[in-house]
Amino acid sequence: xxxxxxxxxxxxxxxxxxxxxxxxxxxxxxxxxxxxxxxxxxxxxxxxxxxxxxxxxxxxxxxxxxxxxxxxxxxxxxxxxxxxxxxxxxxxxxxxxxxxxxxxxxxxxxxxxxxxxxxxxxxxxxxxxxxxxxxxxxxxxxxxxxxxxxxxxxxxxxxxxxxxxxxxxxxxxxxxxxxxxxxxxxxxxxxxxxxxxxxxxxxxxxxxxxxxxxxxxxxxxx
Amino acid sequence: xxxxxxxxxxxxxxxxxxxxxxxxxxxxxxxxxxxxxxxxxxxxxxxxxxxxxxxxxxxxxxxxxxxxxxxxxxxxxxxxxxxxxxxxxx
Numbered sequence: 001x002x003x004x005x006x007x008x009x010x011x012x013x014x015x016x017x018x019x020x021x022x023x024x025x026x027x028x029x030x031x032x033x034x035x036x037x038x039x040x041x042x043x044x045x046x047x048x049x050x051x052x053x054x055x056x057x058x059x060x061x062x063x064x065x066x067x068x069x070x071x072x073x074x075x076x077x078x079x080x081x082x083x084x085x086x087x088x089x090x091x092x093x094x095x096x097x098x099x100x101x102x103x104x105x106x107x108x109x110x111x112x113x114x115x116x117x118x119x120x121x122x123x124x125x126x127x128x129x130x131x132x133x134x135x136x137x138x139x140x141x142x143x144x145x146x147x148x149x150x151x152x153x154x155x156x157x158x159x160x161x162x163x164x165x166x167x168x169x170x171x172x173x174x175x176x177x178x179x180x181x182x183x184x185x186x187x188x189x190x191x192x193x194x195x196x197x198x199x200x201x202x203x204x205x206x207x208x209x210x211x212x213x214x215x216x217x218x219x220x221x222x
Numbered sequence: 223x224x225x226x227x228x229x230x231x232x233x234x235x236x237x238x239x240x241x242x243x244x245x246x247x248x249x250x251x252x253x254x255x256x257x258x259x260x261x262x263x264x265x266x267x268x269x270x271x272x273x274x275x276x277x278x279x280x281x282x283x284x285x286x287x288x289x290x291x292x293x294x295x296x297x298x299x300x301x302x303x304x305x306x307x308x309x310x311x312x
Contacts, residue, residue: 096238102226106247110291116243118297120284134242134274146238170290187288194290203290 057196057204059111059166061214065159072154081157082164086213089168094144103150111163114138114147114171115194122188128178138174145171158214166210170194173202224251224260231268245271246287246297253303261308273310276301 073081075095083089098107107113117126117136130137139145147167153159174193178185185193193202230247233239249272252261261269279285285297304310 094238096233098233099229102229105226106230107289108292113289113291116287116289118242118246119286119288120282121286124284126288130240133240136240136242140237140240142237144237148238167290187286187294191288191294195293196291 056207057198059162059207059211061158061162061211061218064214064218065156065162067155068157072151073157073160075149075154078149078154078160078164082161082168085157085161085165085217087161087165087168088172089164090145090172092139092143092145093168093171094146095164096146096148097151097154098148099151103148107148107150110150111153111159112147112149112167114145114167115174115190116146117187117190119187122186122191124187125184126187126190127184128175129183138171138178147171158217161217162210162214165213166206169209170202170206173205177202223263224248224256227251227264231265241268241271242275244268245275246285248272249275249297249304250300252308253300258308261310262312269310269312272304276305276310280305 075097079089079095115138117138119126119136127135127137129139129143130141132141135141149163153163174190177193192198195201196203198204227248230239230244234241234244245268248261248264248268261272264272275285279298279301285301286294287297288294
């Protein structure tokens with residue numbers, strides 16, 4: 001991989017403004033996530049079908065997530081592949097592969113998850129960074145942002161690109177929103193920013209970003 | 223035995239799963255179908271973690287877990303179940 005491919009790009013601030021507007025507008029759409037090996041039907045707001053692009057709460061490119069002939073990638077390889085395909089990944093992001101059966105047990109049927117926090121209610125302040133091992137926050141007390149990834153995602157370079165770029169894109173928007181809000185957000189607001197089914201929120205934009213990178217691989221325009 | 227407990231403990235030891243997260247997982251599993259012996263067999267530090275989370279819940283009266291790509295999950299019913307059915311003092 002060339003050094004240029006690994007060069008960090010600026011965080012997606014323009015998308016933040018779109019997200020903020022959408023949050024104020026409260027537009028909603030979308031439904032359930034699927035797994036790499038058994039994707040559920042996807043729904044969402046499709047753009048012009050002619051360009052095969054899409055925008056939604058759920059990935060629209062899962063049919064392009066082909067298993068690698070050489071088998072699964074390591075996390076280090078996956079990170080490089082995602083970056084090579086256009087993902088922006090900060091150094092403090094720590095991807096953790098989790099066997100599918102264990103992932104199901106703890107994280108449900110998503111492809112990846114981050115930002116696990118506990119709160120008394122929607123009004124509880126969620127900090128960006130934990131002050132101690134017993135505090136919950138988006139970033140742990142050592143300065144790492146853990147992203148738990150379903151192991152089977154590592155079977156496909158397209159899935160890796162979609163999922164890694166999705167999660168990191170979303171994290172970078174959140175990083176800025178938290179920063180602008182003094183380092184914390186009410187749990188309910190955090191949920192609104194990251195939940196599926198809310199049009200143009202950071203999660204929605206991250207899905208679009210991940211799918212866009214997969215389409216670039218598909219069309220050879222990367 | 224609590225499902226996958228050894229794997230989650232290993233993740234905790236590698237810094238990939240905080241103790242509060244592990245304690246929450248234990249509370250949920252205990253409430254679902256586990257036995258007193260499943261709690262008693264846990265390492266002391268994890269039992270302490272469970273007690274700490276339960277005490278925190280008792281003190282504030284709410285316990286919801288949020289994470290990306292999931293709906294928020296209310297842990298209060300799990301915690302109430304564990305408080306009612308388990309002796310956490312050992």
